[in-house]
Amino acid sequence: MTRTPFIAGNWKMNNTPAETRELINELLPQITPAPCRVALCVPFVNITAAAGLLKDTGILLGAQNLHMQDKGAFTGEISAPMLRDCGVACVIIGHSERRQYFAETDETVNLKAKKALEYGLVPIVCVGESLDEREKNETDKIVSSQIRAAFSGITAVQAQKITIAYEPIWAIGTGRTATAEEANRVCGLIRAEIAAIYGNDTAQNILIQYGGSMNAQNCDELMAQPEIDGGLIGGASLKAEDFARIVNFE
Numbered sequence: 001m002t003r004t005p006f007i008a009g010n011w012k013m014n015n016t017p018a019e020t021r022e023l024i025n026e027l028l029p030q031i032t033p034a035p036c037r038v039a040l041c042v043p044f045v046n047i048t049a050a051a052g053l054l055k056d057t058g059i060l061l062g063a064q065n066l067h068m069q070d071k072g073a074f075t076g077e078i079s080a081p082m083l084r085d086c087g088v089a090c091v092i093i094g095h096s097e098r099r100q101y102f103a104e105t106d107e108t109v110n111l112k113a114k115k116a117l118e119y120g121l122v123p124i125v126c127v128g129e130s131l132d133e134r135e136k137n138e139t140d141k142i143v144s145s146q147i148r149a150a151f152s153g154i155t156a157v158q159a160q161k162i163t164i165a166y167e168p169i170w171a172i173g174t175g176r177t178a179t180a181e182e183a184n185r186v187c188g189l190i191r192a193e194i195a196a197i198y199g200n201d202t203a204q205n206i207l208i209q210y211g212g213s214m215n216a217q218n219c220d221e222l223m224a225q226p227e228i229d230g231g232l233i234g235g236a237s238l239k240a241e242d243f244a245r246i247v248n249f250e
């Protein structure tokens, strides 16, 4: 496999700027030089604090959302050029919490991914089924249609810059992880969907992360799967020791 593994921490709505400095200072000696591609996706107000500490470390700075317009009357929103100017390299798009609580749709995910690409930000596009959909045997159908919608109007060259995160909703923050085999199967299905749209070369180059209760105990088994190229880590990214263990997966 020639794909470089990519581990991203999703801090969600956690840590003040002071706590951000504390956590990053504890983390850095344990994850640099980085053994793989690593990003910390922090809350907007912590971006400046994180940028100062991550500069020249090789660890990428990430955000958790962006708006699909460049600027304008969108009170409370943050744009791609703002993120870019603050040193942000990647941005999570369409996390299930944003789809669930903030009315994000496949269409907004697609617009946001295009905007991120336009400004040279790496989109981490999240897809995944709910428990109800899984129990109705709709996982493959749901994930495929989310992928089709997210990549609509995106060229093959652009598509390779996108990282996909497969995050079954029922596994997020629940301590209930998909089995490594099942996570691998769905990541493989996503890769097949990308191959169907763009061809096999693009599919072989694109990075697919697994997310959902990935932790220091199960990371090795998940990362050993051939279709899983990385992880999007929520809870375990808030503890330096646990996140460092995942970054240094074996």
Ligand code: PGA
Pocket: 010, 167, 171, 172, 173, 174, 175, 211, 212, 213, 214, 232, 233, 234, 235, 236
């Ligand atoms: P979790 O969150 O690791 O706490 O399950 C993952 C995510 O929501 O990205």
